[in-house]
Amino acid sequence: MSTENTTSTELDELRSAVRDFMTAKADERAVRAAIDSERGYDDKVWAQMAEQLGLQSLALPTEHGGDGYGLVELTVVLEEMGRALLPSPFLSSVVLAGTALVAAGGDEAARILPGIAAGTTTATLAPPNVDGGWSLGGRGTGDALAVTASAGTDDVTLEGTAPLVLDGAGADVLLVVAGGPAGPGLYAVDADAAGLTRTPLPVLDLTRRIATVTFAATPARLVGAAGGAAAILDRVLDVATTALAAEQVGAARACLEASTTYAKDRVQFGRQIGSFQAVKHKAADMLTRVQVADAAAREAARAVDGLADAPEAGVAAAVAHAVCSEAFLAVATENIQVHGGIGFTWEHAAHLYYRRAKASQLLFGGPAVYYERLLAKAGV
Amino acid sequence: MPSEMDQFVAEVTAFLDAHATRRARAAEDVAWGEGEDRITYFSTDPPDVENAKVAAAKAWQRTRYDNGFGWITGPTEFGGRGLTTLHDLVYDGLEAGYDVPETGVLSLIGLGMIGPTILAHGTDELKQRYLPRLYSGEIIACQLFSEPAAGSDLASLETKAVRDGDGWILNGQKVWTSVAHHAAIGLALCRSNPDNPKHKGITAFVVDMTAPGVDVRPLRQMSGGSEFNEVFLTDVHVGDDHRLGPVDGGWGVALTTLMNERASVGGEGAGPVGRAVALPFLTELLRANGRLDDGAARRRLAELHADTLATEYLNHQMVRKFRAGEQPGPEASVSKLMYAQNLTRGAHFAAEIIGPRLIADTGAWGTYSWTELLLSTPALRILGGTEEIMKNILAERVLGLPKEPGIDTRSPFRELRRSAGATESRSA
Numbered sequence: 001m002s003t004e005n006t007t008s009t010e011l012d013e014l015r016s017a018v019r020d021f022m023t024a025k026a027d028e029r030a031v032r033a034a035i036d037s038e039r040g041y042d043d044k045v046w047a048q049m050a051e052q053l054g055l056q057s058l059a060l061p062t063e064h065g066g067d068g069y070g071l072v073e074l075t076v077v078l079e080e081m082g083r084a085l086l087p088s089p090f091l092s093s094v095v096l097a098g099t100a101l102v103a104a105g106g107d108e109a110a111r112i113l114p115g116i117a118a119g120t121t122t123a124t125l126a127p128p129n130v131d132g133g134w135s136l137g138g139r140g141t142g143d144a145l146a147v148t149a150s151a152g153t154d155d156v157t158l159e160g161t162a163p164l165v166l167d168g169a170g171a172d173v174l175l176v177v178a179g180g181p182a183g184p185g186l187y188a189v190d191a192d193a194a195g196l197t198r199t200p201l202p203v204l205d206l207t208r209r210i211a212t213v214t215f216a217a218t219p220a221r222l223v224g225a226a227g228g229a230a231a232i233l234d235r236v237l238d239v240a241t242t243a244l245a246a247e248q249v250g251a252a253r254a255c256l257e258a259s260t261t262y263a264k265d266r267v268q269f270g271r272q273i274g275s276f277q278a279v280k281h282k283a284a285d286m287l288t289r290v291q292v293a294d295a296a297a298r299e300a301a302r303a304v305d306g307l308a309d310a311p312e313a314g315v316a317a318a319v320a321h322a323v324c325s326e327a328f329l330a331v332a333t334e335n336i337q338v339h340g341g342i343g344f345t346w347e348h349a350a351h352l353y354y355r356r357a358k359a360s361q362l363l364f365g366g367p368a369v370y371y372e373r374l375l376a377k378a379g380v
Numbered sequence: 381m382p383s384e385m386d387q388f389v390a391e392v393t394a395f396l397d398a399h400a401t402r403r404a405r406a407a408e409d410v411a412w413g414e415g416e417d418r419i420t421y422f423s424t425d426p427p428d429v430e431n432a433k434v435a436a437a438k439a440w441q442r443t444r445y446d447n448g449f450g451w452i453t454g455p456t457e458f459g460g461r462g463l464t465t466l467h468d469l470v471y472d473g474l475e476a477g478y479d480v481p482e483t484g485v486l487s488l489i490g491l492g493m494i495g496p497t498i499l500a501h502g503t504d505e506l507k508q509r510y511l512p513r514l515y516s517g518e519i520i521a522c523q524l525f526s527e528p529a530a531g532s533d534l535a536s537l538e539t540k541a542v543r544d545g546d547g548w549i550l551n552g553q554k555v556w557t558s559v560a561h562h563a564a565i566g567l568a569l570c571r572s573n574p575d576n577p578k579h580k581g582i583t584a585f586v587v588d589m590t591a592p593g594v595d596v597r598p599l600r601q602m603s604g605g606s607e608f609n610e611v612f613l614t615d616v617h618v619g620d621d622h623r624l625g626p627v628d629g630g631w632g633v634a635l636t637t638l639m640n641e642r643a644s645v646g647g648e649g650a651g652p653v654g655r656a657v658a659l660p661f662l663t664e665l666l667r668a669n670g671r672l673d674d675g676a677a678r679r680r681l682a683e684l685h686a687d688t689l690a691t692e693y694l695n696h697q698m699v700r701k702f703r704a705g706e707q708p709g710p711e712a713s714v715s716k717l718m719y720a721q722n723l724t725r726g727a728h729f730a731a732e733i734i735g736p737r738l739i740a741d742t743g744a745w746g747t748y749s750w751t752e753l754l755l756s757t758p759a760l761r762i763l764g765g766t767e768e769i770m771k772n773i774l775a776e777r778v779l780g781l782p783k784e785p786g787i788d789t790r791s792p793f794r795e796l797r798r799s800a801g802a803t804e805s806r807s808a
């Protein structure tokens with residue numbers, strides 16, 4: 001597999017295919033319908049993503065039913081999903097669970113991955129900490145593991161409550177980092193397992209569902225090596241924050257375009273508001289942020305794919321996570337401002353992006369975590 | 381079989397090994413407490429030191445040129461090597477690993493902006509006359525654009541060019557002219573037709589800086605040194621063969637220069653100045669001041685580092701676009717804005733950590749030395765198009781937002797209000 005061989009023309013073709021799909025299947029009306037639905041996303045669209053475009057399989061390894069591409073290609077897809085604010089379990093199932101399973105390896109992973117690649121199984125990975133954080137570093141009390149596993153490798157059961165599980169109520173398979181005798185390990189639990197309680201929670205970002213998941217003597221299977229979660233989680237965070245960064249860039253660009261269009265249309269004081277320099281400079285600042293975020297997200301994708309001339313993956317992913325989180329939040333905030341009163345209405349899409357921006361920024365811990373992660377990755 | 385680029389790399393490496401010494405460590409990577417602690421952007425050197433540095437810069441450029449690296453992208457008939465921008469970037473990357481004289485005095489304006497403008501708009505004779513001399517380091521060129529009443533609004537410049545037989549007579553004043561005191565030629569924009577609208581009555585000339593009537597007076601910068609000047613032009617005669625571009629068509633010439641200016645101001649950042657945003661150096665700064673566990677300081681450092689690396693990634697992307705034969709988009713302007721911001725933040729971050737020891741020279745290593753950068757960074761938001769003008773350009777040209785409503789692009793230049801004072805005196 002050499003992802004360096006995908007030309008920019010091929011990436012452009014991929015982008016336009018995905019954009020056409022999103023325009024047809026995930027316009028604002030469709031997004032709002034999905035938000036109001038029981039499941040939180042349109043499962044027909046999810047199936048078509050797999051059948052027509054093969055998006056779920058794109059960046060998974062060929063030996064597990066994937067197409068063997070990398071983050072460089074997936075970035076294009078994620079940007080378009082972010083742009084549309086597509087509600088779907090893609091981040092939880094393909095990115096979080098998919099990456100964890102590939103990193104863990106072994107029979108159990110090989111059993112689950114083909115379904116994820118085909119879009120017929122959805123999986124998710126619960127944040128390991130009691131406060132919803134993702135650290136095994138043990139820096140604070142919040143870092144305590146939310147779930148513990150019983151001893152042994154057969155007939156393992158889980159005990160505890162994972163508080164903020166992405167798509168936790170709907171996923172077919174739940175992956176959990178649980179404390180075990182050999183240290184934190186990765187475990188898989190089926191949706192119909194005994195002693196499993198899943199409680200959907202009210203959410204800030206209406207386009208992503210979150211649940212609390214409680215395990216009471218719930219049967220689970222070890223994935224990969226016993227006590228092997230630390231390395232898995234490190235890889236998951238690099239990949240997932242890079243994937244999130246691509247989504248953030250796509251969504252931020254959508255906000256910039258919405259503001260630019262509105263600034264050309266809206267007339268006050270007999271002029272287009274975009275001719276007022278305060279508005280113009282705001283737009284230029286938004287553009288600057290989007291360009292820099294775009295560069296950071298792309299470079300992180302190249303780094304995570306291990307391309308020859310790319311920077312160290314951990315550093316580039318941490319840069320992208322910080323820069324893209326800050327950029328998207330700033331741009332989504334200014335998008336409301338450029339729109340004035342209409343931007344503060346429920347009917348306008350601006351708040352959907354603002355909600356996504358704030359929730360995405362905090363999803364893996366937020367600024368206090370991502371800036372320290374960058375310093376740690378850079379050796380400070 | 382080695383690729384063409386591999387051969388180029390081997391050739392450059394052989395040249396550099398023969399003529400320069402490899403650096404023991406990256407330029408921005410100094411051992412804490414040892415060696416040079418100055419972080420200079422604008423020079424504060426006394427004239428003899430400055431002149432010696434200019435001579436060394438010219439000599440090194442000559443060596444580059446004699447070995448085929450003086451003008452890598454230039455056409456061969458004018459002394460260039462005929463290679464691509466990518467070759468140029470590869471050369472820069474390799475040279476950064478060696479200790480060589482700093483050549484900014486030649487490259488930033490002369491080679492980076494004036495050379496490309498002469499190449500794009502000059503007659504073959506003019507190109508033959510000046511380009512080899514410029515790129516071999518024999519002469520330095522300056523940019524005679526800004527005037528006291530024409531800065532951001534460059535097209536309102538007033539220096540007059542009047543026909544005189546088969547030549548022209550120039551009269552007027554230029555200002556903020558960097559390196560004019562070392563320059564043999566200058567690219568001057570002049571008002572040739574005040575009856576046309578302001579953009580349509582300008583003509584560009586290559587001016588001999590040693591000609592009678594050219595008076596260069598140094599101006600002292602807030603940073604203490606004198607690298608820019610005011611230049612008075614009094615009845616300066618210029619032959620019509622030194623005109624660049626059509627009569628009254630000088631604005632197109634100016635745009636070529638300005639485009640190259642934006643491209644050249646962004647990408648720098650290596651060298652000693654790079655230390656101001658280099659994580660290892662700033663980490664040592666924290667350690668030396670016992671602040672490595674200070675959460676607020678760590679947060680500011682991390683924020684700066686994230687933006688610095690993201691800007692670096694943006695520059696990498698520009699390089700990759702060149703490599704793929706694509707034209708970069710707004711990256712150059714964005715990079716310029718970010719560069720100024722990052723360097724400014726680096727300087728103020730260091731100042732916060734150093735505290736009062738920065739405000740007077742106690743002789744302690746790496747403390748008062750930061751004042752040079754602190755006194756230089758304000759210029760980065762002004763030169764080469766102010767921050768505000770860059771934002772106008774991004775918003776109008778990239779995003780397509782409407783221009784400011786204005787009448788001054790249509791009316792004849794002589795009818796425009798050019799300063800508040802002028803209007804008052806007219807109404808008095």
Ligand SMILES: Cc1cc2nc3c(=O)[nH]c(=O)nc-3n(C[C@H](O)[C@H](O)[C@H](O)COP(=O)(O)OP(=O)(O)OC[C@H]3O[C@@H](n4cnc5c(N)ncnc54)[C@H](O)[C@@H]3O)c2cc1C
Nearest residue numbers: 523524525526531532556557558759762763764765766768
């Ligand atoms: C260190 C240094 C070196 C330089 N070297 C050279 C050189 O070699 N050759 C040369 O020709 N020039 C040179 N310059 C000049 C430089 O290009 C000008 O200073 C710059 O273009 C700004 O012009 P000004 O100084 O007249 O400021 P002004 O144009 O008067 O601007 C003053 C303020 O008003 C703002 N402003 C002006 N117009 C607008 C607008 N439309 N919208 C919003 N805000 C606006 C500006 O952003 C600025 O904040 C140099 C400047 C510096 C500082």
